[in-house]
Amino acid sequence: MTTDCLHCPLRTRPAFEKMTDAEVSFMRGFKVGELVVEPRMTILMQGSKSPQLFTTLSGWGIRHTLLPDGGRQVINFVMPGDLIGLQAGLLGEMQHSVESVSRMTLCVFSRDNLWDMFKNMPQRAYDMTWLAAREEHFLGDLLATVGRRTAMQRVSWGLITYFTRVEMLDLLEGDVVPMPYKQRDLADAFGLSLVHTNKTIAKLREQGIIELGNGKLAIHDKPTLAALANADTESRVKRPLL
Amino acid sequence: MTTDCLHCPLRTRPAFEKMTDAEVSFMRGFKVGELVVEPRMTILMQGSKSPQLFTTLSGWGIRHTLLPDGGRQVINFVMPGDLIGLQAGLLGEMQHSVESVSRMTLCVFSRDNLWDMFKNMPQRAYDMTWLAAREEHFLGDLLATVGRRTAMQRVSWGLITYFTRVEMLDLLEGDVVPMPYKQRDLADAFGLSLVHTNKTIAKLREQGIIELGNGKLAIHDKPTLAALANADTESRVKRPLL
DNA sequence: CGGAACATTGATAGAGCTCAAGGAACGTGG
DNA sequence: CCACGTTCCTTGAGCTCTATCAATGTTCCG
Numbered sequence: 001m002t003t004d005c006l007h008c009p010l011r012t013r014p015a016f017e018k019m020t021d022a023e024v025s026f027m028r029g030f031k032v033g034e035l036v037v038e039p040r041m042t043i044l045m046q047g048s049k050s051p052q053l054f055t056t057l058s059g060w061g062i063r064h065t066l067l068p069d070g071g072r073q074v075i076n077f078v079m080p081g082d083l084i085g086l087q088a089g090l091l092g093e094m095q096h097s098v099e100s101v102s103r104m105t106l107c108v109f110s111r112d113n114l115w116d117m118f119k120n121m122p123q124r125a126y127d128m129t130w131l132a133a134r135e136e137h138f139l140g141d142l143l144a145t146v147g148r149r150t151a152m153q154r155v156s157w158g159l160i161t162y163f164t165r166v167e168m169l170d171l172l173e174g175d176v177v178p179m180p181y182k183q184r185d186l187a188d189a190f191g192l193s194l195v196h197t198n199k200t201i202a203k204l205r206e207q208g209i210i211e212l213g214n215g216k217l218a219i220h221d222k223p224t225l226a227a228l229a230n231a232d233t234e235s236r237v238k239r240p241l242l
Numbered sequence: 243m244t245t246d247c248l249h250c251p252l253r254t255r256p257a258f259e260k261m262t263d264a265e266v267s268f269m270r271g272f273k274v275g276e277l278v279v280e281p282r283m284t285i286l287m288q289g290s291k292s293p294q295l296f297t298t299l300s301g302w303g304i305r306h307t308l309l310p311d312g313g314r315q316v317i318n319f320v321m322p323g324d325l326i327g328l329q330a331g332l333l334g335e336m337q338h339s340v341e342s343v344s345r346m347t348l349c350v351f352s353r354d355n356l357w358d359m360f361k362n363m364p365q366r367a368y369d370m371t372w373l374a375a376r377e378e379h380f381l382g383d384l385l386a387t388v389g390r391r392t393a394m395q396r397v398s399w400g401l402i403t404y405f406t407r408v409e410m411l412d413l414l415e416g417d418v419v420p421m422p423y424k425q426r427d428l429a430d431a432f433g434l435s436l437v438h439t440n441k442t443i444a445k446l447r448e449q450g451i452i453e454l455g456n457g458k459l460a461i462h463d464k465p466t467l468a469a470l471a472n473a474d475t476e477s478r479v480k481r482p483l484l
Numbered sequence: 485c486g487g488a489a490c491a492t493t494g495a496t497a498g499a500g501c502t503c504a505a506g507g508a509a510c511g512t513g514g
Numbered sequence: 515c516c517a518c519g520t521t522c523c524t525t526g527a528g529c530t531c532t533a534t535c536a537a538t539g540t541t542c543c544g
Contacts, residue, residue, distance in 0.1 A: 065386040075386075095379040095382055118360075125364065125371070126357065133333055140317050147432075148314070191389030230310055
């Protein structure tokens with residue numbers, strides 16, 4: 001029992017651009033199935049040649065790189081509406097792994113149909129490239145954070161950025177958003193040790209700026225957190241959904 | 243006096259995929275001009291809405307982000323054949339700046355013709371998306387380096403990666419490649435201070451592993467450098483040229 | 485010859501890491 | 515319903531890697 005694109009629960013959310021009827025019907029054909037994965041499973045493996053791409057229908061995941069010596073760098077957090085596997089689809093091989101954090105439901109697309117899309121539905125192809133460019137933008141921001149910010153700035157920046165992304169998905173309740181990620185995940189994203197991440201979070205908590213725990217993140221004092229982050233405010237534009 | 247795509251000096255290099263006649267003639271129409279910039283000039287400014295994309299015909303540049311407090315994170319090194327301004331072309335606004343390091347010659351494309359390309363030359367559109375995915379891959383690797391490697395690993399990884407990229411452009415002479423970037427640029431790429439970068443390079447030099455200076459980089463002992471880098475070997479595939 | 489840009493080196497301090505131990509929350513089985 | 519294991523979070527102590535500060539050297543150009 002899979003979700004028909006016609007009744008896609010994501011499509012109508014404010015974060016996403018409107019889709020034309022032609023696009024929706026194309027996507028119905030593009031979608032070859034649905035995949036449900038349990039928490040902490042590997043969806044795509046670094047180095048693998050997956051024949052499939054996915055769009056996250058529900059749930060939370062992580063994209064990360066594994067270094068030869070066992071180190072782990074989180075590349076991005078995966079949320080509903082996010083496309084994954086573009087690298088495998090285009091380059092032929094994943095350069096990082098994708099794992100589920102919560103239970104996830106994924107729309108499955110076949111790599112073989114990608115070229116069809118470029119040929120027959122250029123609007124969708126354009127959207128896909130748009131998403132790739134946006135992904136690159138995110139990565140650049142994270143790189144600047146990890147390369148040039150202090151621990152306090154990294155954590156502040158990371159939490160604000162995360163908060164804003166989730167907020168746009170309409171998952172905000174008061175000043176609280178879901179936070180399924182563990183401190184281990186955050187540390188690996190910010191390029192910090194687990195211990196130091198924990199201590200930095202503790203400082204923010206003591207000052208009453210945030211609350212974090214039990215699968216929730218609350219930001220009580222956003223202006224202060226933003227100031228600590230040494231960041232410009234993100235522009236919020238609608239994005240296409242694939 | 244601009245270069246006709248028909249006689250493009252890059253197209254035939256081993257790093258790039260063959261182009262069909264139809265593609266070449268399309269590119270001739272796509273190219274609206276040529277731009278020459280002197281060293282250390284800003285080509286695209288963070289936050290600007292450039293109406294143009296560029297492909298580097300010759301010369302060397304840098305993509306970097308500027309933080310509000312003055313910090314600078316180098317995102318990537320720009321070499322001949324590299325496409326720049328994709329973000330401005332698609333997202334409408336640059337998220338990082340691009341500056342020249344040496345004198346550069348750039349092929350100029352108009353953003354307005356991008357959609358034409360997706361509509362009428364899907365093969366080229368596909369190639370562009372391929373490039374975007376590859377760029378994302380580079381960024382992910384750099385992120386993992388900056389986030390999870392020690393200073394010695396970062397410098398080793400950075401020099402090897404740089405060397406390999408340049409090598410593929412057919413610019414290798416013995417074990418020497420051009421290195422127009424200053425230690426300041428390297429430090430900002432690796433997320434290290436200038437002083438510490440200098441001292442780390444000095445160590446590699448003392449051990450006879452590399453030579454660096456006077457606009458050249460020589461790698462005398464690649465296996466040792468690779469071991470120090472804690473990295474897997476990069477796969478070398480041909481890439482499209484836009 | 486003087487100045488600018490870049491590279492090098494030494495001294496010192498501090499941010500963040502590692503190690504280690506304990507606490508809290510939660511599910512499972514007896 | 516309690517004991518126990520597992521996973522995650524928290525806190526303290528000590529140390530190391532890297533940043534910062536400061537000075538000197540080098541190269542090149544006008």
